[in-house]
Amino acid sequence: MKLRDRIAAGLAVALIAGVFIGLGNWQLDRAQELKASTRTIVEVTEPVPLTTLVKPRISIDPIDLLKNVSTSGHYIATFKSDNQKSDGVAATAWEVAALQTDTKSLILVVRGLWSERLTEPTLAMSQRVEVTGVLQPSQSDDHGPNSADNLARVDSTLLLTKAGLADFDLYDGFILANSEMVDGAKIDRTRLEIAIDNSKVPGYYWQHISYVFIWWLMAAVVLYLPFYRRRVTP
Known part of the structure; x- marks a missing residue:
């Protein structure tokens, strides 16, 4: 060569x-x-009314996600959602409630751990609940079965398959509750946090x-x- x-x-x-x-x-x-x-917890700021950021049947603007919001209404249905993960808590079941905010609007609220659902006073559908929490995007992946009593994921579109809920105007996303008030009294239970991957x-x-x-x-x-x-x- x-x-x-x-x-x-x-x-x-x-x-x-x-x-x-x-x-x-x-x-x-x-x-x-x-x-x-780093992964950081969403900083809880002064809540803003839910209706100032989002409307039923309209997708959430990404800029409004992870903001602290407030709303009130009546819990008209409760579901279990299996194999859910949050910070500091191993995969377990969540209690997810359907909150009717007016005559025809509905939003999902993650209230806390399913195991703690019986440790608080039982709420009647007639009782008005004031809720504050972080506005989260709907989940896209299934974590368990979808049945009459269980939500495969926290996604309001699944309510279309539930008896008596299909006719409501559904909000996109869900509220990860950090406070609930009934008749002026605060409901004391473990609140969940979801970290944001930066x-x-x-x-x-x-x-x-x-x-x-x-x-x-x-x-x-x-x-x-x-x-x-x-x-x-x-």
Whole structure:
């Protein structure tokens, strides 16, 4: 092989290896960025009336999500929602109630843990409840079965399959309650919190680290191949 060809081949090998090393470094940076990212609880601020942000039958503007809102009405149905996760609480069932806010409007409210539903005074449908909480987007993934008494996910569209609720005007999203008042008395129970992932890097840390190893291994293979060919060439 001529010297010129050897130089060209060497430059090509170095270029390809450099690309693989660069990709590995890029994945390493993303892994470190993901590891350094934080998850924060939505700060509870002074609530604003629900109707000033959203209307029934209209999708929530993303800018209005995760705001603290207030509303009132009557709980007309209660559901269990299995295998739900919140911060500091292992996967368990939630108590989700349908709150009728006026003659024809309905919004879902996550009241708390299903296991605590009997630890508070029983609410009659005639009692008006004042609710404040964080406005959350509807869930898109099923966490359990969808049946007469169980919601597969916290999503108001599932109410269309429930007896007596299909004719209501449904709000998009749901309220993650942080306070409930009945007849001037506060209902005392565990309130759930859902952290917000501030990271803009998708995936998991171990995925990025595995790609670092793969890219660097390919760089090592590219650098080794010319020497391997020399050994096997007679």
